[in-house]
Amino acid sequence: xxxxxxxxxxxxxxxxxxxxxxxxxxxxxxxxxxxxxxxxxxxxxxxxxxxxxxxxxxxxxxxxxxxxxxxxxxxxxxxxxxxxxxxxxxxxxxxxxxxxxxxxxxxxxxxxxxxxxxxxxxxxxxxxxxxxxxxxxxxxxxxxxxxxxxxxxxxxxxxxxxxxxxxxxxxxxxxxxxxxxxxxxxxxxxxxxxxxxxxxxxxxxxxxxxxxxxxxxxxxxxxxxxxxxxxxxxxxxxxxxxxxxxxxxxxxxxxxxxxxxxxxxxxxxxxxxxxxxxxxxxxxxxxxxxxxxxxxxxxxxxxxxxxxxxxxxxxxxxxxxxxxxxxxxxxxxxxxxxxxxxxxxxxxxxxxxxxxxxxxxxxxxxxxxxxxxxxxxxxxxxxxxxxxxxxxxxxxxxxxxxxxxxxxxxxxxxxxxxxxxxxxxxxxxxxxxxxxxxxxxxxxxxxxxxxxxxxxxxxxxxxxxxxxxx
Amino acid sequence: xxxxxxxxxxxxxxxxxxxxxxxxxxxxxxxxxxxxxxxxxxxxxxxxxxxxxxxxxxxxxxxxxxxxxxxxxxxxxxxxxxxxxxxxxxxxxxxxxxxxxxxxxxxxxxxxxxxxxxxxxxxxxxxxxxxxxxxxxxxxxxxxxxxxxxxxxxxxxxxxxxxxxxxxxxxxxxxxxxxxxxxxxxxxxxxxxxxxxxxxxxxxxxxxxxxxxxxxxxxxxxxxxxxxxxxxxxxxxxxxxxxxxxxxxxxxxxxxxxxxxxxxxxxxxxxxxxxxxxxxxx
Numbered sequence: 001x002x003x004x005x006x007x008x009x010x011x012x013x014x015x016x017x018x019x020x021x022x023x024x025x026x027x028x029x030x031x032x033x034x035x036x037x038x039x040x041x042x043x044x045x046x047x048x049x050x051x052x053x054x055x056x057x058x059x060x061x062x063x064x065x066x067x068x069x070x071x072x073x074x075x076x077x078x079x080x081x082x083x084x085x086x087x088x089x090x091x092x093x094x095x096x097x098x099x100x101x102x103x104x105x106x107x108x109x110x111x112x113x114x115x116x117x118x119x120x121x122x123x124x125x126x127x128x129x130x131x132x133x134x135x136x137x138x139x140x141x142x143x144x145x146x147x148x149x150x151x152x153x154x155x156x157x158x159x160x161x162x163x164x165x166x167x168x169x170x171x172x173x174x175x176x177x178x179x180x181x182x183x184x185x186x187x188x189x190x191x192x193x194x195x196x197x198x199x200x201x202x203x204x205x206x207x208x209x210x211x212x213x214x215x216x217x218x219x220x221x222x223x224x225x226x227x228x229x230x231x232x233x234x235x236x237x238x239x240x241x242x243x244x245x246x247x248x249x250x251x252x253x254x255x256x257x258x259x260x261x262x263x264x265x266x267x268x269x270x271x272x273x274x275x276x277x278x279x280x281x282x283x284x285x286x287x288x289x290x291x292x293x294x295x296x297x298x299x300x301x302x303x304x305x306x307x308x309x310x311x312x313x314x315x316x317x318x319x320x321x322x323x324x325x326x327x328x329x330x331x332x333x334x335x336x337x338x339x340x341x342x343x344x345x346x347x348x349x350x351x352x353x354x355x356x357x358x359x360x361x362x363x364x365x366x367x368x369x370x371x372x373x374x375x376x377x378x379x380x381x382x383x384x385x386x387x388x389x390x391x392x393x394x395x396x397x398x399x400x401x402x403x404x405x406x407x408x409x410x411x412x413x414x415x416x417x418x419x420x421x422x423x424x425x426x427x428x429x430x431x432x433x434x435x436x437x438x439x440x441x442x443x444x445x446x447x448x449x450x451x452x453x454x455x456x457x458x459x460x461x462x463x464x465x466x467x468x469x470x
Numbered sequence: 471x472x473x474x475x476x477x478x479x480x481x482x483x484x485x486x487x488x489x490x491x492x493x494x495x496x497x498x499x500x501x502x503x504x505x506x507x508x509x510x511x512x513x514x515x516x517x518x519x520x521x522x523x524x525x526x527x528x529x530x531x532x533x534x535x536x537x538x539x540x541x542x543x544x545x546x547x548x549x550x551x552x553x554x555x556x557x558x559x560x561x562x563x564x565x566x567x568x569x570x571x572x573x574x575x576x577x578x579x580x581x582x583x584x585x586x587x588x589x590x591x592x593x594x595x596x597x598x599x600x601x602x603x604x605x606x607x608x609x610x611x612x613x614x615x616x617x618x619x620x621x622x623x624x625x626x627x628x629x630x631x632x633x634x635x636x637x638x639x640x641x642x643x644x645x646x647x648x649x650x651x652x653x654x655x656x657x658x659x660x661x662x663x664x665x666x667x668x669x670x671x672x673x674x675x676x677x678x679x680x681x682x683x684x685x686x687x688x689x690x691x692x693x694x695x696x697x698x699x700x701x702x703x704x705x706x707x708x709x710x711x712x713x714x715x716x717x718x719x720x721x722x723x724x725x726x727x728x729x730x731x732x733x734x735x736x737x738x739x740x741x742x743x744x745x746x747x748x749x750x751x752x
Contacts (some may be wrong), residue, residue: 218554220493224558246709256720262693265695273687280510282512283514407709
């Protein structure tokens, strides 16, 4: 490798293009769309990093990955070292390299993006993390932490829980994770489709935690099977990371017709239960040639691309604002468009239409126009009078967000909640119950994987400090 | 993995299974259910906890084999394992001393009713229990319910046990008799039965509670598949129920949503039969 490139030479390298499955192939299967960089691509892309002294990219990372350092090791073709740096900062690098919105985080702050294109930090992270998963024998040995004798229980095995568990185990605490579903990963498994995040990536990340000594027990629903009070009495500290919960509906007429799904149900059927994907799944899913998904976030995009893969000829995304206002990642929007998804923008549904025998037949919609910016800074949609029209659809999927799940919180009356039912925490991540911490979507409402992981990492440090005080 | 302690056939396609699940046995309250997934690739299905023995760490499930998933579950012998049992889920039954109550069970709904009757009796209620089924073979738990009930009545459609007819007939008699009018009615069974009971008690405004059985996936409120219309509101049966005020329930909507997967299930059923056929012929 050439470590003697001048800044000018580095500046001359064009940003790598991620190899992808062709759209006409992938829109009919669940294979991962992004294929990952080749070794040569990764080494070359790593040369584009200018190794800025003030590391602006790191400030954009919710878990503070040592970005210039892992890229420097990669540019030096020292993969074991690069993987070690990454792993020290990020419990789930193979996940983050795939699903993080780098374009609004680390890459948005990359100095190379000022006049040109940012270093492809996410692609490089994925490359190094995948290499590490594929070459366990070449991993640099971590020095096992001395056991502290303290026990921590983590509620939920989603991104916040897995991250916190990894951090705490590395600090020598004995960690147990309780997961309510029958499999690990939380939203990573039931929510994010395999064409974005293959399940074996999650399996391997979870296996690494097990190797660290983290105990994971599925089918334990905190608030039902065991209470927070029971956990508090059996463990030295508790971290609640049970995720978002109840799906929000639009509350328009016809939402209980057959063929109307909340995004979580549709995705859970297909992702967690493998409905419509293997002959071996006993769980069914309703497939129709016309599917309309309502919403503009990543979940909506996941649903509409999944519907397309299940055979929808018209897979439509219906969103009340415009495409530039969509919270979904740009890359996912582009992929969806390439796969033949129809974008029906500035359109708000007013009623789900049905047949006499109770099946969905379509969606009554109203055209919108953008007015003044609202609290979120986005221009708020206004209905255009007399613009109603009907879309034909056999399946409607509501992907308009979630509200807090009350199962756990209802069983712990001394846990302070916001008016929306989310758990309130102090700056150290601790709840109103001493020794009980919380993070991720149960605190934030619906957010992203990486913000949940940031919570997991920060709170793990706070729990460690708490245990040292205790 | 959850150990199957016993598995008895108590009627055609109806099994009583006792499963080791110590934490659930300890935590459960009458009216709650578990989500069960037999193995990889199988469905998650909700099953009411009919009884539990906290000391032995076991729960009792009555399972009607109506589809591929339930057939596979009941095929698990004592000593076998169920991969996933999660719970207890749902809100428990509100148990108070109403005074006089009527409890009505139809078919396998009686298994759901049983823990309610037991808890109501223990709370000092004067319980009239009415159990219905297609024939005498489908009358569940008569021996267990009789000692808990002040009055125990049976109806069968073919008249092979008890009075010929439906559970609604003895209920009509009770509602017409001022001396026997109940303060509350609990009904669990097929949707048409629960709807009929609700319509009978509505004119007199008798509090009526039904336990609903919509399609569920996770059972923890995450997916929203089990939504039911209760008055003007959409509720999730798994977290807001499964018991609701019968006079507020949209039974027609519930009935209709229960047919959502009939086409898909018929396809799977045919595929399963095919495989069975192949095995036999080889």
